[in-house]
Amino acid sequence: MTEQARVIPAQAGKPKLTVLLAAPRGFCAGVDRAIKIVELALQKYGAPVYVRHEIVHNRYVVEGLERKGAVFVEELDEVPNGVPVVFSAHGVPKSVFKGAEDRSLFYLDATCPLVTKVHVDAQRHAREGRTVILIGHAGHPEVIGTMGQLPAGNVVLVEDVEQAEKLQVDGPEKLAFVTQTTLSVDDTKAIVGVLKRRFPSIKGPRTEDICYATTNRQAAVKAIAVQCDALIVIGAANSSNSKRLAEVAQPAGCAKSLLIPRAADLDPRWLDGVRRLGVTAGASAPEILVQELIDSLRDRFDVTVEEVDITKEDIEFSLPRALTA
Ligand code: SF4
Numbered sequence: 001m002t003e004q005a006r007v008i009p010a011q012a013g014k015p016k017l018t019v020l021l022a023a024p025r026g027f028c029a030g031v032d033r034a035i036k037i038v039e040l041a042l043q044k045y046g047a048p049v050y051v052r053h054e055i056v057h058n059r060y061v062v063e064g065l066e067r068k069g070a071v072f073v074e075e076l077d078e079v080p081n082g083v084p085v086v087f088s089a090h091g092v093p094k095s096v097f098k099g100a101e102d103r104s105l106f107y108l109d110a111t112c113p114l115v116t117k118v119h120v121d122a123q124r125h126a127r128e129g130r131t132v133i134l135i136g137h138a139g140h141p142e143v144i145g146t147m148g149q150l151p152a153g154n155v156v157l158v159e160d161v162e163q164a165e166k167l168q169v170d171g172p173e174k175l176a177f178v179t180q181t182t183l184s185v186d187d188t189k190a191i192v193g194v195l196k197r198r199f200p201s202i203k204g205p206r207t208e209d210i211c212y213a214t215t216n217r218q219a220a221v222k223a224i225a226v227q228c229d230a231l232i233v234i235g236a237a238n239s240s241n242s243k244r245l246a247e248v249a250q251p252a253g254c255a256k257s258l259l260i261p262r263a264a265d266l267d268p269r270w271l272d273g274v275r276r277l278g279v280t281a282g283a284s285a286p287e288i289l290v291q292e293l294i295d296s297l298r299d300r301f302d303v304t305v306e307e308v309d310i311t312k313e314d315i316e317f318s319l320p321r322a323l324t325a
Helices: 029-045 059-068 094-102 113-127 141-147 161-166 185-198 212-225 240-249 287-300
Strands: 004-008 016-023 049-052 070-073 085-087 107-109 131-135 155-158 175-179 230-234 256-260 276-281 302-309
Touching: 016 212, 016 287, 029 049, 029 059, 029 085, 029 113, 059 070, 094 107, 113 131, 113 141, 113 175, 131 141, 131 185, 141 155, 161 185, 175 185, 185 212, 212 230, 212 240, 212 276, 212 302, 230 240, 230 287, 240 256, 240 276, 276 287, 287 302
Parallel strands: 016 276, 016 302, 049 070, 049 085, 085 107, 131 155, 131 175, 230 256, 230 276
Antiparallel strands: 004 302
């Protein structure tokens, strides 16, 4: 990995604060693609374009798209006939595609291709007669979508090491695992370790299905954590990868961490005594919100920004043909 630091000089006359800006941070290729799908659908078909669930977990993004004519709903039965509907980046159960087809709705699937890969793997394992263990967090839309690729009874959710230790299954010699893409790399390794010890013939990906963006953002936080008194993650409370960024900071050596959606959500007292602050953003948080935080810090501090770049990302996913033809 390369490590580069870009230094933006401080202003005079206020307490000093060094901001270590983690890179990569913020938008990933899957989020970028999902937002473009909604924007292009609005351009091509006109408003309204319906979106089932928040296209990505970020209110700023969702409200920006609402202003352009997107309408966000939780379920397909809230979508009127005759308008396009987009399925969010987290993926949807098969029953949602069927529901759309039964009503002849025109839909665009913004599921991240890395989530689709997990769906395909889970289906292959089930076809080959394996029970699929999904490592993930109950209730997250990606988990609901992945579980919904398989018939009930073919998939079991495991959330942590304790559940992996206690897991009882019929046919323990015919098991496979897949994972949510936005988990903690370290926690997931521990869960996979338990499953492999208890069920030596279990099939699965070589490591796990955690995506490149989640892995890189966690690695960037770990690289700066030990040099920081505190770390702020810009992201939504319901964003899995953002929550994991706040969690990995402390075991990596940072005294405290905080997940906030916007600069205005920061209680200024939280920064008392902080001289070196780490800053990052979840994969669904736009860069403008990171810069908003830094601008607000400049009101109170003499801020020096050092960007610590641990790796470059150049992944792009193609768009649905209906939008590019
Ligand atoms: S966080 Fe990973 S899996 Fe989720 S949309 Fe981004 S690239 Fe895809």
